[in-house]
Amino acid sequence: MKQQSIIEAEGLTKVYEDGHCALDHASFGVQPGEVFCLLGGNGAGKTTAINIFLGFLPQTEGTARINGVDVRTDPLEAKKHVAYLSDVVMLYPNFTARQNLDFFARLGGKQNLSREQYYSVLQQVGLQEKAYEQKLKGFSKGMRQKVGLAIAIIKEAPAIILDEPTSGLDPKAANEFQSMILHLRSKGRAILMSTHDIFRAKEVADTVGIMNEGKMLAIKSRKELEHEDLEKLYLNYIHGKVAA
Amino acid sequence: MEKLLRNDGVPMIKILLEKELRDIISSTKFAITFGAAAILVILSFYVGIRNYEESMREFEAARAVNANNVAALTDWRQVQHKLFRKPQPLQVLVSGVTNDIGRTTEVRPQGELTLINSRYNVDPLFAVFRFLDLTFVVIIVFSLFAILFGYDAINGEKESGTLKLILSNSVSRADVVLSKLLGSFLALVVPLLVPILVGCLMLIGFGIPMSGTEWTQLGLVIVAGLLCFGAFLMLSIMISASVTRSSASFLLSLVIWIFSVLIIPKGAVLVAAQAVDVPSLDGVEAQKRKFTLQQFDQRFQKMGEFLRADITRDETWSQRFAAFQDSLNKSFETEREEYFRKLNEDWRNKKDRQEQWAFSMARVSPTAVFQIAAMSLANTDVSLKRRYLEDLDRYQEGYAEFLRKKTGSSGGMHIVMRFSGQQGAQEEERKPLNPTELPEFTERGRTLGETLSASLADLGLLAVLNILFFVGAFIRFLRFDVR
Structure with missing residues (x-):
């Protein structure tokens, strides 16, 4: 029996004032313990969908729900159930890793979380112990991304939204990050992740939504992708060789 | 209210405010700028105190020389009485026009009194570089300080991704912007109060005689300075919430700062000079000289007529001659005073109109508003000279009366004739004058009420600018694209 989606989009559409359609009736759902990858190039509509879920952008049509709460009608309530991590995670350079974690x-x-509780989460994401009380100004992007992930974890929200989280990370850091995502999935979190990295999507996703020019062209489960070449499939979809 | 509180009752704004305060205070930018501002504030107090002490020494020395000169004479008619403008304690921090106007007046029982020997006239080097006072620090340093912390308050957080991260939580935009505005203000103003407090303690330590009224005035100058700082901070946060990139908002804030500090005040003076034509002081003085010379000729003509008509040199002749001179003086003096008064009044009216134009236009700039308010509060504004000259005019009346009592004459131009064998003349010469008999000059000054009413509008304007920019920043952030 299919569970109720934690992250849910129904006919989500965004048309800007200049008439540009950034998102065209996209519908999908992310269930607990599922990693849903929005796969697409620049301008595909991945980040637009995420911005709508986080209340940064109002949709023109359709509904976006987090844990059953409509993000348009009750954004503050909806955001209680979601943790977010973007590709740009500078955080506060004058704060230590723990201070950043404490604030968020x-x-x-x-x-009133204890210092040990913060350390435990930082350890979970693989940050070196000596960096816990160091200011972030000297951190690499990979280290900052780990702190960002710790921020997302410590909220213990049922939904996690990741916007291009591995972009700019070296292979080792990206791999470590991927392990963390899988760990969160095992804890029953519903994870919506945007990426343009086909390899990463295939590795981590339970479901892949292929997007191009605002349209959700196809939604494929891991099982469906087992016997397919995702790269070829993706290129076929965006070049219109396969009917959406 | 419900939206402002978290589930567990902790106000969201408290968490954001704490972060704001900690983020600013722990930054290197804060350490450097605060350090520089603190040094300059303390230095401005120190330089001001030293200048005041130096001015007081010069004032006391000049008074002593004047008293000695008087004591060396035996006839009050020979006295060249000089008055010296007493330095005021508040000029330590807000020098205003105090160094531009003269400090010495040669008091005559009749005629127009003028101020000569200004500080800048005596020390031209200071005229070039000006003194470092608190107004300079507020106008140049505090306003720049505010811009440095405000220009990227909103868009900087967008660029670093923290704004999205904050707003991905159950936080309202109102909370975020309120914490930004209040947090930045508190984090910067409270530390700035520390060097100001040190400066105030220095005033006490160095024994600067400040009355209760002057402390109140100083307190209001500080409030005005903080309001000026607040206006720039709110303005730069508003710009930060209106422009996407922090580099662009820095540039825009800097351009506004240049206009506010350098271009608007000077431009306002230039425009006012074009709008209201005021004759030059040299021109007015030339007219006065011409009139005086004409009177001089007439006077000698009339004296010649008297001497030719009254040829009896009996015992009462000198009295008749003195009485004639007195009546002549009186009539010429009245005529001259009336002419000078008209000239002065005409010049003053035009000058007032020009000043009004200049100040009204300059008030577009928060720094100009602060400067006008601070000078009014410290009583070193452009009306200082006029107020002092009014006090001198009042003193002149008393001085003329004093001379009349001492010499039997109202002063003015006199030809003193002595006849040999006059009894008691030698006795009179031997008796030195007592300088303490001279009437005491007191500067009336302004009452606290008068000072407040002169500066209240500008203090109010600064407060209004703060509110306007605060509301502007608030509204701009509610519409800010955080993506």
Whole structure:
């Protein structure tokens, strides 16, 4: 029996004032314990969909729900159930890793956490112990991304949205990051991740939504992709060789 | 209210405010700028205190020389009485026009009194580089300080991705922008109060005689300075919430700063000079000289007529001659005073109109508003000279009366004739004058009420600018594209 989706889009559409359609009736759902990858190139509509879920952009049509809460009608309530990580995670360079974590944990509703609890999450994401109390100004992008992921984890939200999280990471850091995503999936989190990295999508996704020019061209499960070459499939879709 | 609180009752704004305060105070930018501002504030107090002490020494020395000169004479008619403008404690911090106007007046019982020997006239080097006072620090340093912290307050967080991260939580935009505005203000203003407080302690330590009224005035100058700082901070945050890139908002803030600090005040003066034509002081003085010379000729003509008509040199002749001179003086003086008054009044009216134009236009700039307010509060504004000359005019009346009592004459141009064998003349010469008999000059100054009413509009304007930019930043952020 299919579970209810934690992250849910129904006919989600965004048309800008200049008439440009950034998202065209996209529908999909992410269930607990599922990693859903939005796969597409620049301008495919992946980030537009994410921005709508986070209330940064109002949709023109359709509905976006997180944990059953409509993000348009009750954005603050909806955001209680989602953690977010973007590709640009500079965080606060004058704060230490723990101080950054503390600030965002408190924003996410976690008050009075002990130093050990913060350290435990930082250890979970693989940050070196000596970096816990170091200011972020000297951190590499990979290290900052780990702190960002720790921020997403500590909120303990049922939904996690990741916008191009491995972009700019070296292979080792990207691999470590991937392991963390899989770990979160095993904890029952519904993960929506945008990426243009076909290899990463195939490795981590339970479901892949292929997007191009705002349209959701296809939604393929891991099982469906087992016998297919995702790269070839993706290129066929975006070149219109396969009917959407 | 419900939206402002988290589930567990902790106000979201408190968490954001704490972050804001900690983020600013822990930054290298803060350490450097605060350090520089603190040094300059303390230095401005120190330089001001030293200048005041130096001015007081010069004032006391000049007074002593004047008293000695008087004591060396035996006839009040020979006295060349000089008054010296007493330095005021608040000029330590807000020098205003105090160094531009003269400090010495040669007091005559009749005629127009003028101020000569300004500080800049005596020390031209200071005229070139000006003094480092608190107004300079507020106008140049505090306003730049505000811009440096405000220009990327919003779009900088967007560029670093933290704004999206914050707003991906159950946080309202109102909370975010309120914490930004209040947090930035508190994080920067409270530390700036520390060197100001140190400066105030220095005033006490160096024994600068400040009355309760002057402390109140100083407090209001500081409030005006902080309001000026606040206006720039709110303005730059508003710009940061209106422009996508922080490099663009920095450039825009800098351009506004240049206009506000350098171009608008000077431009306002130039435009006002074009709009209202005021005759030059040299021109007015030339007219006065011409009139005086004409009177001089007439006077000698009339004296010649008297001497030719009254040829009896009896015992009462000198009294008749003195009485004639007195009546002549009185009539010429009245005529001259009336002419000078008209000239001065005409010049003053035009000058007032020009100043009004210049100040009204300059008030577009928060720094100009602060400068006008601070000078009014410290009583070193452009009306200082006029107020002092009014005090001198009042003193002149008393001085003329004093001389009349001492010499029997109202002063003015006199030819003193002595006849040998006059009894008591030698006795009179031997008796030196007592300088303490001279009437005491007191500067009336402004009452606290008068000072407040002169500066209230500008203080209010600074507060309004703060509110306007605060509301502007708030509204701009509610519409800000965080993507």
